[in-house]
Amino acid sequence: MKTHLPPFMSRPGPAALAAALVPALLLSGCNPPGASSSSSGKSGAPGSAAARTWVAPGEKDEYYLFYSGGHSGQVFVAGLPSMRHISTIPVFSPYPGTGYGFDEETKALLGDYAWGDVHHPALSQADGLYDGRWLFVNDNANNRVARIDLRDFKTRQILGPIPNSSGNHGSSFVTENTEYVLVASRFSVPLPKGRHADPADYEKEFNGMVSGIKVDPSDGTMSVGWQILTPPFNWDLGSTGKGPSSGWAFWTSYNSEMAHETLEATSTQGDRDYAAVVNWRAAGQAVRDGLATTLDGVPVIAPAKVPGVLYFLPVPKSPHGIDTDPSGRWIAASGKLQPVVSVFDFEKIKAAIDRKDFTGEVRGVPVIRYESVLEGEIPVGLGPLHTQYDGKGNAYTSLYIESAVAKWKLPPWTAEEKADLNKVILDKIDVHYNIGHLVVGGSDTKEPYGKYLVAMNKLSKGRHLSVGPAQPESSQLIDITGEKMEMLYEAFTEPEPHFAQILKADAIKPIEVYPKAGSAHPHAIWDAKDASITRRGNTVEVKMVAIRSRFIPDRIDVNEGDELVIHVTNVEQTTDMIHGLAIAEQNVNVIFDPGETKTLRLKIKKPGVFPFYCTNFCSALHQEMQGYLAVKPKS
Amino acid sequence: MIKTLFSRQYRFLRRPLGLASRLLLLAAAAALVGAVFLPLWKIHLVAPQYREGLALRIYAHKLVGGNGGQDLHEINTLNHYIGMKPLAQADFAEMTWLPFAFGVFGLLALRAAFIGRMQSLVDLGVLFVYFTAFSLGNFYLRLYNYGHQLDPRAPMTIEPFTPVMFGSQKIANFIQTSLPQSGALCLALVPVLVAAAMWCSRGETLPES
Numbered sequence: 029m030k031t032h033l034p035p036f037m038s039r040p041g042p043a044a045l046a047a048a049l050v051p052a053l054l055l056s057g058c059n060p061p062g063a064s065s066s067s068s069g070k071s072g073a074p075g076s077a078a079a080r081t082w083v084a085p086g087e088k089d090e091y092y093l094f095y096s097g098g099h100s101g102q103v104f105v106a107g108l109p110s111m112r113h114i115s116t117i118p119v120f121s122p123y124p125g126t127g128y129g130f131d132e133e134t135k136a137l138l139g140d141y142a143w144g145d146v147h148h149p150a151l152s153q154a155d156g157l158y159d160g161r162w163l164f165v166n167d168n169a170n171n172r173v174a175r176i177d178l179r180d181f182k183t184r185q186i187l188g189p190i191p192n193s194s195g196n197h198g199s200s201f202v203t204e205n206t207e208y209v210l211v212a213s214r215f216s217v218p219l220p221k222g223r224h225a226d227p228a229d230y231e232k233e234f235n236g237m238v239s240g241i242k243v244d245p246s247d248g249t250m251s252v253g254w255q256i257l258t259p260p261f262n263w264d265l266g267s268t269g270k271g272p273s274s275g276w277a278f279w280t281s282y283n284s285e286m287a288h289e290t291l292e293a294t295s296t297q298g299d300r301d302y303a304a305v306v307n308w309r310a311a312g313q314a315v316r317d318g319l320a321t322t323l324d325g326v327p328v329i330a331p332a333k334v335p336g337v338l339y340f341l342p343v344p345k346s347p348h349g350i351d352t353d354p355s356g357r358w359i360a361a362s363g364k365l366q367p368v369v370s371v372f373d374f375e376k377i378k379a380a381i382d383r384k385d386f387t388g389e390v391r392g393v394p395v396i397r398y399e400s401v402l403e404g405e406i407p408v409g410l411g412p413l414h415t416q417y418d419g420k421g422n423a424y425t426s427l428y429i430e431s432a433v434a435k436w437k438l439p440p441w442t443a444e445e446k447a448d449l450n451k452v453i454l455d456k457i458d459v460h461y462n463i464g465h466l467v468v469g470g471s472d473t474k475e476p477y478g479k480y481l482v483a484m485n486k487l488s489k490g491r492h493l494s495v496g497p498a499q500p501e502s503s504q505l506i507d508i509t510g511e512k513m514e515m516l517y518e519a520f521t522e523p524e525p526h527f528a529q530i531l532k533a534d535a536i537k538p539i540e541v542y543p544k545a546g547s548a549h550p551h552a553i554w555d556a557k558d559a560s561i562t563r564r565g566n567t568v569e570v571k572m573v574a575i576r577s578r579f580i581p582d583r584i585d586v587n588e589g590d591e592l593v594i595h596v597t598n599v600e601q602t603t604d605m606i607h608g609l610a611i612a613e614q615n616v617n618v619i620f621d622p623g624e625t626k627t628l629r630l631k632i633k634k635p636g637v638f639p640f641y642c643t644n645f646c647s648a649l650h651q652e653m654q655g656y657l658a659v660k661p662k663s
Numbered sequence: 664m665i666k667t668l669f670s671r672q673y674r675f676l677r678r679p680l681g682l683a684s685r686l687l688l689l690a691a692a693a694a695l696v697g698a699v700f701l702p703l704w705k706i707h708l709v710a711p712q713y714r715e716g717l718a719l720r721i722y723a724h725k726l727v728g729g730n731g732g733q734d735l736h737e738i739n740t741l742n743h744y745i746g747m748k749p750l751a752q753a754d755f756a757e758m759t760w761l762p763f764a765f766g767v768f769g770l771l772a773l774r775a776a777f778i779g780r781m782q783s784l785v786d787l788g789v790l791f792v793y794f795t796a797f798s799l800g801n802f803y804l805r806l807y808n809y810g811h812q813l814d815p816r817a818p819m820t821i822e823p824f825t826p827v828m829f830g831s832q833k834i835a836n837f838i839q840t841s842l843p844q845s846g847a848l849c850l851a852l853v854p855v856l857v858a859a860a861m862w863c864s865r866g867e868t869l870p871e872s
C-alpha cells in the first residue's frame with residue numbers, strides 16, 4: 029500500500045538545503061559584487077547578470093532608454109535593465125505601424141521629406157535635471173530638430189530645415205532650463221542657402237553656423253533664436269555647461285584645415301582641431317542689443333564684430349565628443365586619431381578669457397591657449413569618441429578602434445597621478461564591436477543615475493542569429509555600480525542608434541487615452557448619431573466614429589474625381605483600444621488611439637468599390653469592422 | 664376577548680415615546696438623508712483584460728461608472744455584443760423619485776421623533792419595509808430584464824441570464840460581483856433604528872392612565 033507523506037515531509041530536509049546552499053555561497057564568494065565575471069552565462073542565480081536583467085512577465089523596467097534610430101528617422105524606446113524594445117516613435121519617417129505620415133497632421137509635420145537622420149536625443153531639463161517633458165532629436169540630413177512630447181510619446185513639432193544651417197549633426201544639446209536646444213552645422217555650404225558657389229572656393233565661400241533654437245517654456249514650441257557665423261569647420265558633437273560653465277556650450281570640429289575634398293586625408297593634417305566655446309547667454313543678449321544682422325529671416329551674429337560670444341579652443345586631432353561633467357567644471361574632449369582624452373578646466377578657460385591668454389585668432393575669433401586650460405591628457409586607448417559620467421567622480425569613454433570602454437577618474441588628481449595619468453585609468457571592458465556613443469543615465473545632468481551604461485556598438489558581426497548580410501546593431505548593457513564594469517546583457521536594434529538618453533521610469537506619467545473631456549479637435553464627434561457625410565461641390569467630407577467593432581458610417585459614396593476628406597474619431601476611452609482605417613488600393617492607413625481624432629484626405633482617382641477595414645486588432649469582431657467606399661465613374 | 668385584545672393593542676399604539684426613542688428616530692432620519700447621497704449598490708466586472716475591473720455605482724439619483732464615468736461606456740460597449748440594452752440613467756424613472764421617497768420617510772421619522780407615538784413607529788416601520796421590499800423586487804426585475812431582453816440580432820448569442828444581485832457569478836469571461844454599498848446599509852439601518860425605538864418606549868405609560 030502506498031502511503032502519502034504530508035506535504036512538509038516531502039520537501040528537502042534541512043540537510044539537503046544546506047548542501048544546496050553551500051556551493052551557491054561559495055560561488056557568490058568568488059564573485060564579489062561588481063567583479064568582472066563570466067557569470068553572465070546561463071545562470072539565473074541571485075546576483076548573476078541574468079538575475080539582474082530579468083524583468084519577469086508582468087513586471088516593469090526601472091528606466092526608459094530612448095535610442096536614436098539614425099537614418100531610420102525614428103526613436104526606439106526600450107526598458108532597462110531588460111533591454112526589451114517597447115515602442116518605436118516615428119519622427120522624420122512615415123511609420124505605418126502607428127499610421128504616422130498618413131494623416132493630414134503628420135503629413136504636414138514631415139513636410140517634403142520621407143526620412144531624416146536622428147542622431148542625438150536630449151531630454152528637456154529644469155535646473156539641470158530631467159523634467160520629463162520633452163525629448164528633442166536632430167535630423168543630420170535635412171537640418172531639422174523635432175520635439176517629442178513625453179505626455180503621449182508623439183512627435184509634436186519638427187522645426188526646419190533651419191535657415192543658414194546645413195548638416196545638423198551638432199545637436200540636440202539642451203541648456204540647463206531648456207532655454208535653448210543648441211545646434212551646429214556639420215556640413216558647411218554657401219550662405220544663404222540656395223546660393224551657388226564652386227566647392228573649390230570652400231574656404232572663402234562656405235560657412236558653418238551655431239544656432240540657438242529657442243524653446244517656449246509653456247508648450248515647448250521651438251523657433252530659431254539666434255545664429256553665430258563660423259568658418260567652414262565641420263562641427264561635430266557638443267554639450268552644454270552648468271555650474272561654473274553655466275551659460276556656455278562647447279562643440280568639437282573636424283576639418284579646421286577647411287578642406288573640401290578627400291577629407292579623410294586633407295582634414296587630418298593638423299595636430300589639433302578647434303573646439304567652439306560659445307557663450308550662449310551673450311549670444312541671446314547680442315541679439316536683444318541689436319548686434320545681429322538678419323540673414324534668411326534669422327538674426328545672425330558675426331563673432332568678430334561681437335566679442336565675447338565665440339572662442340576657439342585647440343583639441344586633439346579629429347575630435348568627436350566634448351562632454352561637460354555633472355559639476356560643470358571638467359570638459360573632456362577626445363580625438364579619434366589620438367589615443368587621449370583632453371580634460372579642460374572651465375575655471376581656467378574662464379580665467380584665460382578674462383586675461384586674454386590667446387595664441388592668436390582665426391577670422392577675428394580668439395584662440396585660447398591650450399596649455400593654459402588643459403588639466404591633463406589621459407591615455408585612455410585607441411579611438412576615443414565620447415565620454416559619459418556617473419556622478420561619483422568617474423568618466424567612461426568609448427574607444428571605437430579598441431572596441432572597449434575605459435573608466436577613468438575625473439580631477440582633482442594627486443601629484444602622483446598627475447605625473448603618470450595612466451594611473452587614473454581604473455578599468456576597461458571589451459564591447460562588441462566598435463562602439464560609437466555610450467550613455468550613462470543622466471550624465472548630462474547635475475545628478476546622473478550612475479547605475480547602467482549602454483554601449484551603442486556600430487558592428488554586431490554575427491553575434492545574433494544570422495539574418496543575412498544586412499545586420500542589426502548591437503547595444504550592450506554594462507553595470508557600473510562596482511569598481512569594475514560588468515557586462516550584463518546585449519540586444520540588437522535596427523539601424524542605427526547614435527546616442528541615447530536614459531530616464532527613470534517614475535519621472536514621467538504618460539497618458540494612455542486622450543480624454544474625451546480634453547478633446548479640442550474641431551472635427552471630433554463622440555456619438556454615432558453625429559456621424560455625417562456632407563458634399564460641398566466636389567468635396568465630400570465625412571465625420572466618422574470608430575468603436576468596437578464598426579465604423580459609422582460604413583458606406584461612403586463618391587464620384588471619380590472627388591476630393592474625400594474623412595475625420596475619424598476613435599471614441600473608445602479604454603487603454604489600448606486602438607483602431608485603424610485602411611482603404612484598399614488607396615494608400616490610406618490611419619491609426620487612432622483611444623480618444624484621438626485624425627483627418628485623412630485623398631483624391632479619388634479611379635472608379636470601383638474599395639473596401640475599408642480596421643487594421644489594428646481591436647476585438648473579437650475586429651475582422652467584421654469594415655465598410656465600402658463606392659466610387660461612381662465620371663459620366 | 665377580541666375586545667380586550669384590541670383595547671390592549673390600542674393602549675400600546677398610543678404609548679408616547681421616550682427620549683432615547685426620539686434620538687433613535689433622528690438617527691433614522693439622518694440615515695435616510697445619507698441614503699440619498701451615498702452609493703446604494705455596486706456592480707463590479709473583472710476579466711483577464713480588465714484586471715482593475717469595471718465598476719458601476721448605483722445611487723438613488725444617478726448611475727456612475729468607475730474611472731471617471733468611463734467604465735459605464737465600456738460596459739455598454741461590451742454589452743452591445745450580446746445585445747443588452749445600454750444602461751442609461753434616463754431609463755431609470757425611479758431615480759427621479761427615489762430621493763423624494765427617502766425624503767418622505769425622513770420627514771415621517773422626524774415627525775415621529777417630535778410628535779409621534781408608538782403608532783407612528785408602526786406606520787413608519789411597516790411602510791418602510793414594504794417600500795424596501797418593493798424596491799429590491801424592482802431592482803431584481805430590472806436586472807432580469809436587462810439580462811433577458813437581449814437583441815436577437817446581436818453579434819453574440821448567449822443564454823439569457825440574470826445578473827447576480829448579491830455576490831458573484833461568472834458570465835462568459837467576466838466575473839460579476841454585486842454588493843450593497845454604504846447607502847444601502849443606511850437604509851438597512853432604518854428598520855433596525857425604528858424597532859429599537861419601539862423597544863425603548865415599550866414601558867412608557869399612557870399619560871391618562
Ligand SMILES: [Cu+2]
Pocket residue numbers: 576577606607608642643644645646647650653
Ligand atoms: Cu478596430
